Structures are given as C-alpha cells and as structure tokens.
Amino acid sequence: MSNxxxxxxxxxxxxxxxxxxxxxxxxxxxxxxxxxxxxxxVGFFVAPTDATQGxxxxxxxxxxxxxxxxxxxxLVMAMWAGIGLALNTRLAGMMAQALAPTGAIMxxxxxxxxxxxxxxxxxxxxxxxxxLTSELILFFLYLGFIxxxxxxxxxxxxxxxxxxxxxxGVVNVPIIYFSVKWWxxxxxxxxxxLTRSPxxxxxxxxxxxxxALAFWMYSIAVGLKRLRTIILEREAxxxxxxxxxxxxxxxxxxxxxxxxx
Amino acid sequence: xxxxxxxxFFAMGGYGLYVWGSFGVCAVAxxxxxxxxxxxxxxxxxxxxxxxxxxxxxxxxx
Numbered sequence: 229m230s231n232x233x234x235x236x237x238x239x240x241x242x243x244x245x246x247x248x249x250x251x252x253x254x255x256x257x258x259x260x261x262x263x264x265x266x267x268x269x270v271g272f273f274v275a276p277t278d279a280t281q282g283x284x285x286x287x288x289x290x291x292x293x294x295x296x297x298x299x300x301x302x303l304v305m306a307m308w309a310g311i312g313l314a315l316n317t318r319l320a321g322m323m324a325q326a327l328a329p330t331g332a333i334m335x336x337x338x339x340x341x342x343x344x345x346x347x348x349x350x351x352x353x354x355x356x357x358x359x360l361t362s363e364l365i366l367f368f369l370y371l372g373f374i375x376x377x378x379x380x381x382x383x384x385x386x387x388x389x390x391x392x393x394x395x396x397g398v399v400n401v402p403i404i405y406f407s408v409k410w411w412x413x414x415x416x417x418x419x420x421x422l423t424r425s426p427x428x429x430x431x432x433x434x435x436x437x438x439x440a441l442a443f444w445m446y447s448i449a450v451g452l453k454r455l456r457t458i459i460l461e462r463e464a465x466x467x468x469x470x471x472x473x474x475x476x477x478x479x480x481x482x483x484x485x486x487x488x489x
Numbered sequence: 490x491x492x493x494x495x496x497x498f499f500a501m502g503g504y505g506l507y508v509w510g511s512f513g514v515c516a517v518a519x520x521x522x523x524x525x526x527x528x529x530x531x532x533x534x535x536x537x538x539x540x541x542x543x544x545x546x547x548x549x550x551x
Contacts, residue, residue: 272498277491283502287511294515333518341511348507450522457530464537475537 242319242459243468249452256449260442267438275431287345288432292419293440294337297447298366299401301331305373306398309391321387322462324394325377326455330447332370338363350414358407359415362400369397383462 239245271289278285305327312320342360343353354360373390380386408417419428419436463469492498501508 273491275491277502282504283491284504284507286501286504286508290511290515330522333522337515337518340514344507344511348504446519450526453523453526453530457526457533460530460533460537464533464540469537470541474534475541 240317240319242322242463243466245319246456246459249456253449253452253456256445256452260445260449263438263442263445267435267442270431270435270438275435276429278432281349284345284348285432287341288419289435289439290443291338291341291345292436293443294334294341295363296440297443298331298334298338298363299404300444301327301334301447302366302369302394302401303398305331306394309387309394312387313391313395318384318387318462321384321391322455322458323451324387324390326451326458327447328370328373328377328390329454330450332367332374334443334447335363335367335370339367355414357413357415358411359404359413362404362407365400366397366404369393369400373397 239248267289271286275286275289277283305324308320308323308327311317312324339360342363346355347353373393376393377386377390380389407413408415419433460469469475499505499509
C-alpha cells in the first residue's frame with residue numbers, strides 16, 4: 229500500500245511527469261482521431277434526419293460535447309488548483325494553467341455552435357436565458373483565470389491567485405447544469421439523462437457519445453502538450469531541462485556556429 | 490445513407506450555413522490550438538538551445 233502511494237507521488241514532480249506526458253500524448257491523439265472519425269461518420273451518415281429540426285439538429289454532435297467538456301474541464305482545473313493550494317505542489321498549478329485555454333475554447337465553441345443552432349430553430353443568435361448566460365459566465369471565468377495568471381510575474385503567486393478564482397467559480401458549474409430545470413429557459417432540457425431513457429434515436433445518441441469521447445481525448449492530449457511546454461518554460465533554469473535530448477539537439481544552431489566561426 | 494449526392498450533403502437540407510458554420514469553426518479551433526502550441530514549444534526549445542550554446546561559448550573563451 230505504502231509502496232503504491234510513493235509510486236504515485238513520484239509523478240508529482242515536473243521532472244518525472246514531463247517524459248510520462250510525452251509517452252501518453254500519442255495514445256490520446258490516436259484515440260481522439262479514431263473516436264472523431266467514428267463520431268462524424270455516425271453523425272452525418274448513420275443518424276437519421278430529425279423529425280422536427282431536419283438536418284439542422286446535426287450541430288448537436290459538436291454542441292453537446294463542447295458544452296460537456298467546457299464544464300468538465302473547469303471542474304478538473306479547479307480540482308488541480310485546489311490541490312496546488314492545499315499541498316503546494318508545483319505540478320498541480322501547471323496542470324490548472326495547462327487546462328484553462330482548452331476549457332475556454334470549449335466554452336467558446338459551445339456558445340458559437342449554440343448561436344448557429346439557435347438562429348434557425350429559435351430565430352435568434354442569442355437570448356439572455358439562464359443556460360446561455362451561465363455558460364457565457366463560464367467563458368469569462370476561464371478568460372479571467374488566464375488574464376489573472378498572466379498579470380502576475382511570480383508563477384507561484386500566479387498559481388495561488390488563479391486557484392482562488394477557479395475555486396470560487398466552481399459554483400457556476402452546477403448552475404449551468406441545472407439551469408434548464410431551475411428556470412424556465414428557451415434552451416431545451418437535457419437530451420441525455422441517467423434516470424430516464426434517452427429522448428433521442430439510438431444512433432443519434434451514439435454519435436453524440438462518440439464525439440464527446442473524441443473531444444475528451446483531444447482535451448487530454450492538448451492539455452498534456454501545453455503542460456509539457458509550461459514545464460519547459462517554468463523549469464528552464466534546472467539542470468534536467470538543460471540536459472533533455474530535445475534541448476541538446478543542435479537542430480537550428482548550425483547556422484549560428486557557421487556565422488561565428 | 491442520408492444523402493443521394495455531394496451537393497445534397499453540403500446543403501444539409503437548407504441548414505448548410507448553420508451546420509457548416511458550426512463544424513467549420515470547430516475544426517479551425519481544434520486545429521489551431523495544437524498548431525499554436527507547437528510554435529510555443531519550438532520557441533522555448535529554441536531559447537533553451539541558445540542559452541546552452543551561449544554557455545558553451547563562454548566556457549570556450551574562458
């Protein structure tokens with residue numbers, strides 16, 4: 229038991245997580261591509277035309293995954309921020325920082341595809357409805373987190389300030405999720421529920437779940453990619469970064485040496 | 490199969506603008522993010538290599 233705990237904590241340092249993240253990345257890129265191709269195939273060629281919305285409903289295959297991920301990434305980001313605040317580990321702060329831009333992109337895509345779905349179905353790009361407004365606030369929370377961290381020079385202090393913001397903002401996530409139940413919204417209720425059978429055709433549901441998995445795998449892959457870059461930037465002064473094979477490789481330095489020679 | 494021709498596929502039953510406006514922006518965003526990240530990674534690697542080279546030159550001079 230104690231052995232296992234030690235093994236897990238071994239990866240809590242940037243030095244040991246950097247190569248591990250590099251080994252995991254190709255797997256998540258591959259999974260994202262496989263699920264993405266399968267999801268698009270089901271979404272466009274297998275799922276039938278909707279009885280009321282025609283072909284316009286197919287926006288659901290990116291709208292719902294982007295919306296789910298925008299909320300899920302926020303929870304994971306806040307969790308890492310909280311761990312960083314409580315345990316004072318460097319890697320946790322970097323994790324939170326690595327996730328924020330991806331979460332912001334997901335929130336943006338949720339709003340964008342929602343607007344492009346709302347226009348033909350509701351007749352308006354935007355309405356100040358509880359679901360839409362709370363998702364917009366989520367987008368601003370991401371932007372605020374990124375801006376706050378960027379405004380503080382000392383990365384460890386930036387981590388702490390960002391963590392407080394991220395944790396306070398968590399209250400918004402259940403508001404988004406339950407907004408369609410708590411208020412009368414123009415936005416429809418959830419299409420997928422754990423307690424009742426889905427209100428949509430089986431193939432539509434499968435397309436949506438495959439696309440959600442694709443978005444999820446993409447987010448992990450791109451999050452790890454950003455994490456590795458942040459580690460290099462923030463650990464640039466350390467010996468282990470200086471001794472990395474990719475740093476030692478004199479790929480683009482030949483020109484410099486030629487000039488000086 | 491839902492479509493009889495490519496043009497029918499791109500028309501999306503009259504919802505072409507909305508469906509492709511959504512999927513297009515989504516594809517651009519999800520392609521741009523890894524691309525910009527690759528550039529950011531190359532930038533920090535480049536700077537690390539330059540520092541290593543500068544250090545090496547300092548030692549050679551000294």
